[in-house]
Amino acid sequence: MSLVPVADQLARVLAEASALPERSLPLAAALGARLSRDVTTATAVPPWDNSAMDGYAVRHEDVADASPEHPVRLRVVADLPAGSPDDPRIGPGEAVRIMTGATLPSDADTIVQLEHTDRDDPLAPLAADVTVLRAPRRGEHVRRAGEDRQVGDPAASAGTLVTGAVAAALSSVGAGTVWVHERPRVAVLATGSELVTPGTPLRRGQIPDSNSLLLRGLAEEAGADVVAVEHVPDDPGQLLRIVEDLRSRGDRAPHVLVLAGGVSQGAYEPVKQAFGAADSGVLFTKVAMQPGKPQAFGRLGSDGPLVFGLPGNPVSAWVSFHVFVRPALLAMSGARGDAVNPAPTQALVEIGWRTPGGRDQVLPARVWDLPDGPRLAPVAALGSKSHLAASLAGANGYALVPAGQQDRHGDGRVHPGDVVDVVRLGLELPPALDQR
Known part of the structure; x- marks a missing residue:
């Protein structure tokens, strides 16, 4: 044969x-599966203008000239924790205390962080007023609605593995269920x-x-x-x-x-x-x-x-x-x-090995990176002999040596300093063991 x-x-x-x-599954049940359909953004990320800091929501025109020498005092008219549905009105000379993630009031356009006021203790009771000690930029510390994703934007492509990070991203764009294989x-x-x-x-x-x-x-x-x-x-x-x-x-x-x-x-x-x-x-x-x-x-x-x-x-x-x-x-x-079939990269051989001749060699290898490029070595001193089971624990990739490239030195060996193709397996690099 x-x-x-x-x-x-x-x-x-x-x-x-x-x-x-394919079938439709809740996100939690889809972990570990792959999307069978593209997912588009149904909910903007973030869905609302919101605060990136604990501080005070203000109208920029009220604090544009604030400084330690010329502080600006504002009347505090409301308190907004994250998740509050309230949209308090803010008039001239007024401010709203706001926590990170809370929706920006419609009348505000800027956040003054706590540290730039005389009310810098987030656990203190709500005060009747606050003094702004430093002028913010207009729009400072405001996360704009849709700045990460807008409705209709691509969120994930078919074929994507639903990891924890992917599931979190899909949740953020409004997906509760997804189609997976x-x-x-x-x-x-x-x-x-x-x-x-x-x-x-x-x-x-x-x-x-x-x-x-x-x-x-x-x-x-x-x-x-x-x-x-x-x-x-x-x-x-x-x-x-x-x-x-x-x-x-x-x-x-x-x-x-x-x-x-x-x-x-x-x-x-x-x-x-x-x-x-x-x-x-x-x-x-x-x-x-x-x-x-x-x-x-x-x-x-x-x-x-x-x-x-x-x-x-x-x-x-x-x-x-x-x-x-x-x-x-x-x-x-x-x-x-x-x-499905990852394209190999290349690495410099640190320790050589013998090749079989006439057949493509697939060698379990240890692959690591140095400043001048990746290196590899066989996980077993005896190379790719098929019974060396204990050595597999050290493999985080494999070298590919096509039959036509195995005798470049005329001795049936891959030598230190040769460059060969390698496929990394995405595994943690195990601690090195002494080869025997």
């Missing part, structure tokens, strides 16, 4: 990963009779099940709703029974099955044995990528879940998820453009 280019495999995946249906529901199935629950004492031949945690965490980071996590022994019949049970769960049935292990050439490959028939809808391929050459992808039936079969070695699963599964989940969530 010839090797499938990475770009061709990704194109096939994205051709199946259509955005999920459903979040993709994902089931994670880690195969392998050798896997045991993390923390369990190991018998000979056993290893901790790290893939379940790895893929669950990656799916949730991509915005998916993980509805099931299952450990499946090397038994294709049991795998098929679990899949059928997941598919029967109605509106909690998964849109995507992510399986780890069982996709290669060994004698005990439950995923390949369960879905290897030509009519299963799942195609098993060898992709020109290191790590992660064996891949499976397809759809169960015309309207069934997408199936990703990833290699079982944790680094291979991590790489495969980022290259193929994450873009699919983002596209299904309604993400667009570079949000």
Whole structure:
């Protein structure tokens, strides 16, 4: 079987990963989903002229000449806390005490901050008069209605992830509900009779099940709703029974099955044995990528879940998820453009590594910034070997080394000082560990 280019495999995946249906949700329930429709401003921000300071609302003409040498005394006729609906009249020689955020009285055009008066204690009882010690500029400390957004202005575009900040912004422009795409529901199935629950004492031949945690965490980071996590022994019949049970769960049935292990050439490959028939809808391929050459992808039936079969070695699963599964989940969530498949940037290699030759290399990396530009190093001293699970904790990105660029020095290595493409994952840079 010839090797499938990475770009061709990704194109096939994205051709199946259509955005999920939309629904209208209250803002609080929409957190973590992506907008399916543009949102425009229904309420100006701010909705009213209001005070940016604790102080006194005045008519500028009354205080235009105020100074310490020639203070201006005004009669205080009202008190306005934030949220008050009152609009007190202000005549010549009068002022209204006003708190930050309170709506500016219609007769006022300027705010004198407390510190520029003889009444600078905001907790003091309302006084009958106030002395202005410094002339303000006309309109000083007034927030004008609509200066951030006016009615009809764009507020957020379709495809935007509804974060806390986005939800707050949409609330401020008058949105109480928004149209969003459903979040993709994902089931994670880690195969392998050798896997045991993390923390369990190991018998000979056993290893901790790290893939379940790895893929669950990656799916949730991509915005998916993980509805099931299952450990499946090397038994294709049991795998098929679990899949059928997941598919029967109605509106909690998964849109995507992510399986780890069982996709290669060994004698005990439950995923390949369960879905290897030509009519299963799942195609098993060898992709020109290191790590992660064996891949499976397809759809169960015309309207069934997408199936990703990833290699079982944790680094291979991590790489495969980022290259193929994450873009699919983002596209299904309604993400667009570079949000689906981020364009790489470049970084200077700090520590070199060996390349495989003949396949695109995807190397888990530690990426950081220096004044003269970004740097990167492999998270594992042994490079991108697929079993180096413990080193993944140090990765906040990955390097991309195309097959055609791997032997520029004639020794099959990337050298310190080389410049390579890198994709950052938007993760916190973990503290550095000594490599071993």
